C-alpha cells in the first residue's frame with residue numbers, strides 16, 4: 001500500500017501508552033468485524049468487497065461503459081448521499097482521465113438547477129443513470145420523473161431503453177419496479193453494503209466506467225488496501241493507527257475533525273469522507289463532527305479560528321505527492337514583489353511549503369494534526385484511500401460503541417418527508 005500516515009504532530013497529545021491502553025478494544029473491534037459479531041454486521045459486505053468482486057462483472061461493466069460512451073455526449077447521474085458523493089469525488093479526483101462529461105441530478109430539490117440542466121441537455125445525446133439503493137428516496141425519484149419525461153419527449157421507446165440505466169436493490173423498492181416494468185437495463189447494489197460504503201459496488205462503478213474511468217485500477221488499489229488494512233498489527237495497519245488516534249483525541253474532547261486539502265481535486269473526496277464519518281459515527285449522542293476546509297483559500301478565513309480559537313479540534317491533512325502538473329514560477333528581473341526566492345521552482349513546491357507551514361503553526365497553536373500522504377491522482381491511489389477510510393471508520397465506530405452501519409437519523413428525515421408529502 002502506497003498511502004502513508006504521518007503522525008509526527010500528535011506528539012504531546014497521544015503517547016504509546018495511550019494506544020497500548022486501548023489495544024484490547026481495538027482487537028475486539030477487529031475480531032467483531034472479522035467474525036461478524038459486532039453491531040450492524042449484516043452490512044459489512046464492503047470489507048472483502050474488493051477481493052470478492054468478480055472480474056467478469058468488472059469486464060461487463062467496463063464493456064457497457066464503452067458502448068454507452070459511443071452513443072452519448074454526456075451522462076446524467078441521478079442520486080443523493082451514498083449514491084452521489086462517491087461518484088463525484090472519484091470524477092473530480094480523476095478529472096484528467098475522464099472521457100465523457102457527467103452532470104448530476106437528484107442531489108437537491110432545486111427547480112432552477114433542473115431547469116438549467118434540461119436546457120443544457122436539449123441538443124446533446126444523453127444517457128441517464130439512476131442510482132438509489134432503497135429505490136424510494138424523494139430527491140432522486142422526483143429528478144428521475146422529470147428527466148424521464150424529458151427523455152420520453154426526446155427519444156423513441158426503443159432508443160429510450162438503451163439510454164436509461166437503473167442501479168438499485170435486486171428486488172426491493174420503487175425503482176426496481178419501474179425498471180422491470182419499463183424494461184430498462186439494471187445493475188444491482190450489493191445487499192450487505194450500505195449506501196455510504198457503496199462506491200466500489202455497481203452504484204459507483206457503472207457511472208464511473210461510463211465516464212471512462214479505469215475501474216479495474218480503482219479496485220486494484222482497494223484490494224491492496226484491503227490486504228494491508230486487515231492485519232491486527234498496529235505497526236503496519238495505518239487504518240487502525242488513524243482510528244486509534246481519532247478515538248483518543250475525541251476522548252480529550254477534541255470533538256471536531258477538520259479534513260483539509262491543498263488540492264481542489266480532493267474537495268469532493270472530503271464530501272464523501274464527511275458522509276462516511278458523520279453518518280457512521282454520529283448517533284446515540286456521540287460522534288466526532290467531520291468538517292472540511294480547502295487550503296490555502298480557507299487559511300485566509302477559517303485559518304484564524306484554527307490557529308487561535310477554541311481548542312476542540314484536530315486536523316487531518318491530505319497531501320498528494322505528485323500533483324501531476326508542472327508549472328514553473330517565472331523569474332522577474334525587477335523582482336518588485338520579492339518572490340524571486342522561488343523563481344524557477346515548481347508552483348507545487350510552494351503548495352507543499354504552505355502545507356508544512358500550516359501543519360507546524362497549527363500544531364504549535366495547540367491543534368494536533370495528522371497527514372495522509374497520497375501518491376498521485378490516479379485510480380489506484382483513490383481505491384486505496386476509499387478502503388483505508390472505510391476500515392478506519394468501522395473501527396472507531398466500534399470503539400465508540402455505536403453501530404457504524406446504520407443511519408436511523410437519515411431514515412427519520414425520509415419518513416417525515418413522506419408524511420408531509422402525503423406519500424403512502
Ligand code: PA5
Pocket residue numbers: 080081082083131132133134135136137140194195196197279407410
Ligand atoms: O448511507 C446511506 O445509506 C444514505 O445516506 C443513502 O446513501 C442516501 O440516503 C441515498 O439513499 P438511496 O441510495 O437509497 O437513494
